[in-house]
Amino acid sequence: xxxxxxxxxxxxxxxxxxxxxxxxxxxxxxxxxxxxxxxxxxxxxxxxxxxxxxxxxxxxxxxxxxxxxxxxxxxxxxxxxxxxxxxxxxxxxxxxxxxxxxxxxxxxxxxxxxxxxxxxxxxxxxxxxxxxxxxxxxxxxxxxxxxxxxxxxxxxxxxxxxxxxxxxxxxxxxxxxxxxxxxxxxxxxxxxxxxxxxxxxxxxxxxxxxxxxxxxxxxxxxxxxxxxxxxxxxxxxxxxxxxxxxxxxxxxxxxxxxxxxxxxxxxxxxxxxxxxxxxxxxxxxxxxxxxxxxxxxxxxxxxxxxxxxxxxxxxxxxxxxxxxxxxxxxxxxxxxxxxxxxxxxxxxxxxxxxxxxxxxxxxxxxxxxxxxxxxxxxxxxxxxxxxxxxxxxxxxxxxxxxxxxxxxxxxxxxxxxxxxxxxxxxxxxxxxxxxxxxxxxxxxxxxxxxxxxxxxxxxxxxxxxxxxxxxxxxxxxxxxxxxxxxx
Amino acid sequence: xxxxxxxxxxxxxxxxxxxxxxxxxxxxxxxxxxxxxxxxxxxxxxxxxxxxxxxxxxxxxxxxxxxxxxxxxxxxxxxxxxxxxxxxxxxxxxxxxxxxxxxxxxxxxxxxxxxxxxxxxxxxxxxxxxxxxxxxxxxxxx
Numbered sequence: 001x002x003x004x005x006x007x008x009x010x011x012x013x014x015x016x017x018x019x020x021x022x023x024x025x026x027x028x029x030x031x032x033x034x035x036x037x038x039x040x041x042x043x044x045x046x047x048x049x050x051x052x053x054x055x056x057x058x059x060x061x062x063x064x065x066x067x068x069x070x071x072x073x074x075x076x077x078x079x080x081x082x083x084x085x086x087x088x089x090x091x092x093x094x095x096x097x098x099x100x101x102x103x104x105x106x107x108x109x110x111x112x113x114x115x116x117x118x119x120x121x122x123x124x125x126x127x128x129x130x131x132x133x134x135x136x137x138x139x140x141x142x143x144x145x146x147x148x149x150x151x152x153x154x155x156x157x158x159x160x161x162x163x164x165x166x167x168x169x170x171x172x173x174x175x176x177x178x179x180x181x182x183x184x185x186x187x188x189x190x191x192x193x194x195x196x197x198x199x200x201x202x203x204x205x206x207x208x209x210x211x212x213x214x215x216x217x218x219x220x221x222x223x224x225x226x227x228x229x230x231x232x233x234x235x236x237x238x239x240x241x242x243x244x245x246x247x248x249x250x251x252x253x254x255x256x257x258x259x260x261x262x263x264x265x266x267x268x269x270x271x272x273x274x275x276x277x278x279x280x281x282x283x284x285x286x287x288x289x290x291x292x293x294x295x296x297x298x299x300x301x302x303x304x305x306x307x308x309x310x311x312x313x314x315x316x317x318x319x320x321x322x323x324x325x326x327x328x329x330x331x332x333x334x335x336x337x338x339x340x341x342x343x344x345x346x347x348x349x350x351x352x353x354x355x356x357x358x359x360x361x362x363x364x365x366x367x368x369x370x371x372x373x374x375x376x377x378x379x380x381x382x383x384x385x386x387x388x389x390x391x392x393x394x395x396x397x398x399x400x401x402x403x404x405x406x407x408x409x410x411x412x413x414x415x416x417x418x419x420x421x422x423x424x425x426x427x428x429x430x431x432x433x434x435x436x437x438x439x440x441x442x443x444x445x446x447x448x449x450x451x452x453x454x455x456x457x458x459x460x461x462x463x464x465x466x467x468x469x470x471x472x473x474x475x476x477x478x479x480x481x482x483x484x485x486x487x
Numbered sequence: 488x489x490x491x492x493x494x495x496x497x498x499x500x501x502x503x504x505x506x507x508x509x510x511x512x513x514x515x516x517x518x519x520x521x522x523x524x525x526x527x528x529x530x531x532x533x534x535x536x537x538x539x540x541x542x543x544x545x546x547x548x549x550x551x552x553x554x555x556x557x558x559x560x561x562x563x564x565x566x567x568x569x570x571x572x573x574x575x576x577x578x579x580x581x582x583x584x585x586x587x588x589x590x591x592x593x594x595x596x597x598x599x600x601x602x603x604x605x606x607x608x609x610x611x612x613x614x615x616x617x618x619x620x621x622x623x624x625x626x627x628x629x
Binding site for chain 1: 495496497498499500502503524530533534537538539540541556557558559560561562593594595596597598599600601602604606609610611612613614
């Protein structure tokens with residue numbers, strides 16, 4: 001979808017008219033070189049990018065100025081550890097033979113040779129934690145579903161990737177759909193589920209189309225497990241797992257109070273595994289290569305790799321999969337190459353619209369769940385949005401409250417009312433009205449939202465607001481900086 | 488109703504299909520949907536009005552969904568939004584009086600490193616600048 005948005009359809013048509021055999025792949029994940037064309041030669045696949053439709057001839061005769069050689073040799077790719085995204089951009093997404101030739105179905109075969117409890121134990125031993133943002137150990141979640149009796153159980157994939165700055169789920173579904181299907185089939189075997197749903201947001205029409213096609217083509221491989229896609233309808237809160245379940249059931253996507261956990265009483269009241277796309281897509285590697293191979297990479301209690309998404313005003317924007325522990329500064333300044341505008345980086349928001357803003361002074365932070373929690377933030381779905389020095393952080397704090405007000409499901413008061421009052425309070429601060437008093441009110445409001453909201457939408461909106469206040473007080477008109485909240 | 492294998496929870500797929508067919512979900516359809524699925528009218532009304540995607544009035548002949556989220560803002564999205572409102576002569580979230588174009592906010596299209604982004608009649612467009620906005624405006628003038 002990214003390369004299509006940059007004109008790849010026109011480029012593909014131009015090559016077809018020139019008589020070339022065109023295979024459409026997913027994205028490798030470096031958008032600066034897209035639309036990217038790779039030409040099969042005796043020396044391997046040679047990349048050119050970006051390519052415009054009228055430059056087809058230059059690519060075909062090898063004279064194009066944007067010749068970048070083998071894509072995998074670019075330092076952006078050579079320095080990655082691609083466990084989950086190893087096939088993305090390489091294979092024809094819906095070609096079953098291509099998938100099998102690149103290691104596909106090895107994880108499912110390994111899983112089916114094991115008892116369900118042994119599969120769950122492998123996932124637990126790998127140290128995999130939920131990649132959707134909460135970071136809950138995946139193996140423990142699966143164990144609960146396995147241990148809960150029930151004639152019918154479900155696997156639900158949360159593909160409602162609504163966070164600004166994140167696109168890994170979309171890329172995976174568009175570029176390697178069978179990787180997700182295989183992960184879900186392994187989960188089904190592990191817990192004894194018969195049917196699965198992939199809930200995809202409506203803003204991702206290409207991912208919906210690819211997943212539907214891939215489900216139809218791979219039905220025999222995953223049988224007796226069956227799968228279907230359900231499409232959202234433009235509600236951010238449906239990324240919240242219990243709201244997502246209500247939405248699949250055909251209701252307003254409102255959050256449910258927990259307990260009961262979805263693992264015990266989830267979709268249609270049945271035991272349900274609900275995992276993010278990246279969590280499920282990490283599982284085939286673990287089964288095929290062993291828990292130890294996955295756990296060997298990482299930092300502290302954050303094991304394995306994280307597909308980091310570099311977004312916003314960044315030169316090398318794209319997907320960068322690496323073991324936990326790389327610092328935030330390395331990701332932004334070295335891998336990302338700083339801002340695209342060439343101006344200094346002023347702030348980066350990590351973890352989507354509910355994530356904290358960090359100044360360059362905090363770039364020493366190692367990228368893992370615990371370090372970010374200690375610093376008053378979260379890594380969430382690992383989206384990093386870069387802003388240059390033209391950003392106004394008071395406006396970004398206002399936007400965070402405004403977004404919460406637009407997207408609140410309305411079920412709990414702190415989120416529904418608090419966000420609207422938050423917009424009004426930030427407006428008064430921006431207008432210069434009793435600034436210190438209103439900042440105190442804003443902090444108090446954030447405290448109420450944080451501890452009184454039912455789900456992460458209301459509960460985490462204080463992260464961007466408070467971090468903007470704490471790290472960029474000069475944008476709020478004369479307030480003094482308070483120490484970073486120890487959270 | 489393609490792709491719906493399980494008979495449960497079919498309200499959203501049904502509403503998507505109706506909107507696909509008619510362009511919007513007319514209030515007059517609500518009782519029929521409720522009866523077909525053995526739901527109350529209030530249930531169906533509640534769902535139609537909860538989700539941003541479902542329309543109760545027809546959209547313009549062209550629909551431009553412009554991203555307003557943080558990543559696009561970091562790449563100048565706010566200025567493009569102001570320019571789009573001015574160039575198209577239609578406020579955000581409304582349809583032009585001649586029914587030609589609807590301009591709506593969208594919060595993230597997952598193209599966060601190549602913004603500002605839009606979905607124009609379902610087709611994604613990245614790196615929107617003044618020139619590209621001009622082309623989009625000409626495209627929806629038809």
